Amino acid sequence: MVYSTSSARKARAEIPVFEIVRREPRNSFVWHTHDYPAPCARWNYHPEYELHLITKGGGQYVVGDYFGFFTPGNLVLIGPNVPHGWFSDVTPGEVVQDRNVVLQVSRSWFDGLMTLCPELDVLQDLLSASRYGVEFLGPAVACLGTRLIEIGTMDDAARIPALIDLLLDLARCPRRTLCSAGLNLSLDNMETEKIDLIIRNIIENNVVFYNQAEMAKEVGLSASAFSRQFRRATGDTFVSFMKKLRIGRACQLLMTTDQSVSDISAATGFSNLSNFNRQFLQLRQTTPSRYRRDVRRLMKHEAGSGEIHGEKSAGVHGQHLQ
The missing domain is CATH 2.60.120.10 (Jelly Rolls)
Structure with missing residues (x-):
């Protein structure tokens, strides 16, 4: 064929x-x-x-x-x-x-x-x-x-x-x-390269409080040009991109700390608790409280038996984000 x-x-x-x-x-x-x-x-x-x-x-x-x-x-x-x-x-x-x-x-x-x-x-x-x-x-x-x-x-x-x-x-x-000469990404213009560096900095340093206006100013672009270049580089809007990273950071804090859900909401850049709960449910198909409870139950089972038995709850596994 x-x-x-x-x-x-x-x-x-x-x-x-x-x-x-x-x-x-x-x-x-x-x-x-x-x-x-x-x-x-x-x-x-x-x-x-x-x-x-x-x-x-x-x-x-x-x-x-x-x-x-x-x-x-x-x-x-x-x-x-x-x-x-x-x-x-x-x-x-x-x-x-x-x-x-x-x-x-x-x-x-x-x-x-x-x-x-x-x-x-x-x-x-x-x-x-x-x-x-x-x-x-x-x-x-x-x-x-x-x-x-x-x-x-x-x-x-x-x-x-x-x-x-x-x-x-x-x-x-x-x-x-397959390809020639170890072909890594070669960016075609400086604006895209700037966006790429910003994305890597945000991801590697778990930055959650940047907003689009700050980012546009940092790379020397107008708000509209930044928005256009960011979507071209990631296939996503800056707002959606940051929401996914904030929820990912919240998952880390829910699993590794005893901070309240309210404190984690504030620490990850959400304006209020109800918005945090709504966005978390949309991305992870579970609530922050249930996520914490399910992860800790799995960890307890793993520590007690050396294995994790039973069903794994939604939102607990590694995810591929777009």
């Missing part, structure tokens, strides 16, 4: 959007599935490593300057800040459900892991190659893909050794690199 390349080539001609990948405080990485089309299925980049599996459908994928066709079983490792996207040919209204399985891990997690366990230095060649994009080949790929899927069904503690074992086997798997 031959697939149209128009969606992929159109996307590649545009500046990739900055994808926000925010893990839950108790999780070392983000694992998720998504449909196609979906808000996160775009020409994008992010500072995390990404292991990407296609389970259904076909089309064309783009990694840096590489164009290729994919079918189910396509398994690719993308390095930090390498632009990428997978594009299926669908008719209007058609949805390919659970097309992708995605695992995203920060560079700092790998650095810490290999510092703690020098034996895992055998992963360095694979991680280094990922800056070109790595496609895995051979009969073992089907089994490796199945193991990636199974990580999503495991209890939190079981995921870590499963991921390490998977990475070690991926390092031994036949592979090919």
